[in-house]
């Protein structure tokens with residue numbers, strides 16, 4: 001069945017059952033979690049944004065609603081069904097769907113003519129993904145961000161965040177209980 005014809009909630013649950021360690025959650029993020037994730041940024045100053053793990057696009061849509069009209073958003077996804085769904089259901093000239101893992105971010109931005117990005121937004125299940133991939137993504141993100149720019153995301157455990165502090169010295173964490181499961185939102189700033 002064509003991805004655009006499948007209900008996004010069903011597609012999400014099915015992808016989780018097929019690959020729980022990659023998808024990380026059985027349902028998409030709640031409105032409250034997305035508000036906590038995106039609500040701390042002054043979006044008027046953002047020209048180039050990247051998002052990791054868009055899934056069915058709940059965070060992507062909220063990001064596009066905040067991004068200036070002359071901004072660019074690059075979203076990185078590795079699940080083919082999600083990629084097809086995103087490409088056919090979100091038609092916005094500011095959006096580029098990248099069918100590749102998040103650690104390719106510096107190369108993708110360079111190929112598009114951007115020296116840096118102004119923000120990186122993650123929904124990746126870092127605490128359950130292979131350590132080597134996680135390290136590569138965090139290092140690539142630190143290299144991709146402009147000085148003073150932030151890497152924001154959510155996790156269901158704070159365990160992994162200690163590791164983030166080795167790369168980004170300024171990391172803040174807040175709990176958002178109105179999500180299933182409750183999630184910790186982190187903001188790591190490139191100093």
Ligand SMILES: C[S@@+](CC[C@H](N)C(=O)[O-])C[C@H]1O[C@@H](n2cnc3c(N)ncnc32)[C@H](O)[C@@H]1O
Pocket residue numbers: 022023024025027028029052053054055056057058059076077078079082100101102103123124125133
């Ligand atoms: C918890 S889901 C988040 C979906 C959506 N953003 C939300 O908040 O509801 C995690 C997503 O990360 C994607 N993903 C996992 N590893 C990835 C990687 N290395 N690069 C890009 N996307 C990845 C999965 O395919 C899945 O779509």
